[in-house]
Amino acid sequence: LPPPVFRYFTRVLPEGKHLIGKVVMHQSGMLRTTPKSGKWLSFDAQETVVPAARGFVWNARIKLPLGVHVRVLDSSIAGIGSGRLSLLSVLPLAAEKGTPELNAGALYRYLAEAVWCPTALLPQSGVKWTAIDNHSALATLCVNDLCVSLEFRFTDTGEVSSIYTPGRFARIGGEYRQLPWEGHFDDYRxxxxxxxxxxxxxxxxxxxxxxxxxxxxxxxxxxDVFFGPLKK
Structure with a gap:
């Protein structure tokens, strides 16, 4: 492993544990539907990550004015992305599954959000690490014929501070465009x-x-469900 990646695993994973079988987390925050939109919407979500399936399911409730809400169900399972949008959790508004752009975008998301499930980033979980410098490394994950790579940047203490790729598909104006994508992480617990x-x-x-x-x-x-030997 590149030195910053080894420091990361040493920092975030306890000694003597095994692979994480499943993570369930509850999130709250704000989002906007396009990069240029001035309107932020609040959301609450439950996300489940299952590394053995290279998969996640994000079930979010986005609040709209007048007590209305939109349900968003995003997922990626074994390299197949899916997205569904429904009004009041009942009335279908939009759905998409299995397009090349959606599959790639969802796998990028899975790889980035593996900071919440660190054993999913281990080589034995399918991630190949390539050194960049003392504070960054490139993570590559392939599922079937689909491969994505993200640059992970690390603090001096070994925690992931940010991720970056020069080209992830964004759906803007009804069509997909490849744009640079970046994420930041903080407040480690x-x-x-x-x-x-x-x-x-x-x-x-x-x-x-x-x-x-x-x-x-x-x-x-x-x-949940720690199983199998952990190899850093």
């Missing part, structure tokens, strides 16, 4: 011996300016 960031935010670079579109806090997190 410990649960079940695992150190994780309680705060995260992500955004797109538009006209060379980072536009944050999602920012959230982890209200609670549960690590």
């Amino acid at each position: 410990v649960m079940s011996g695992v150190r994780f960031p309680a705060y995260g935010e992500v955004g797109w670079y538009v006209d060379e300016r980072l536009e944050i579109v999602w920012k959230g806090e982890i209200q609670n997190i549960q690590y």
Whole structure:
């Protein structure tokens, strides 16, 4: 492993533990639907991450005026992305599954959000690490024929401070565009011996300016089903 990655695993994973089988977390925060939108919407969400399936399910309730809400159900399972949008959790508004752009975007998200499930970033979980410098390294994950890579940046103490890719698909104006994508993590805490960031935010670079579109806090997190030997 590159030195900053080894420091990261030593920092966030307890000695003597095994692979994390499942993570369930509750989030709350704010999001906006496009990088240039001036309107922020509040959300509450439950996210489940299952590393063995290279998968996550994000079930969010986004609040709108007059007591109305929109339900968003995003997922990525074994490299297949899916997204569903419904009004009041009942009336379908939009749905998409399995397109190349959605599959790639969802796998990028899975890799970035693995900071909340650190054993998903281990080589034995399928991630290949390539050294960049003493404070950054490139993580590559391949599922079937789909491969994505993210630059992880680390603090002096070994925690992930940010992630970056020069090209993740964003759906803007009804079509997909590849834009630079960046995320930041902070406020590290410990649960079940695992150190994780309680705060995260992500955004797109538009006209060379980072536009944050999602920012959230982890209200609670549960690590379940440790299994198999842990190899750092």
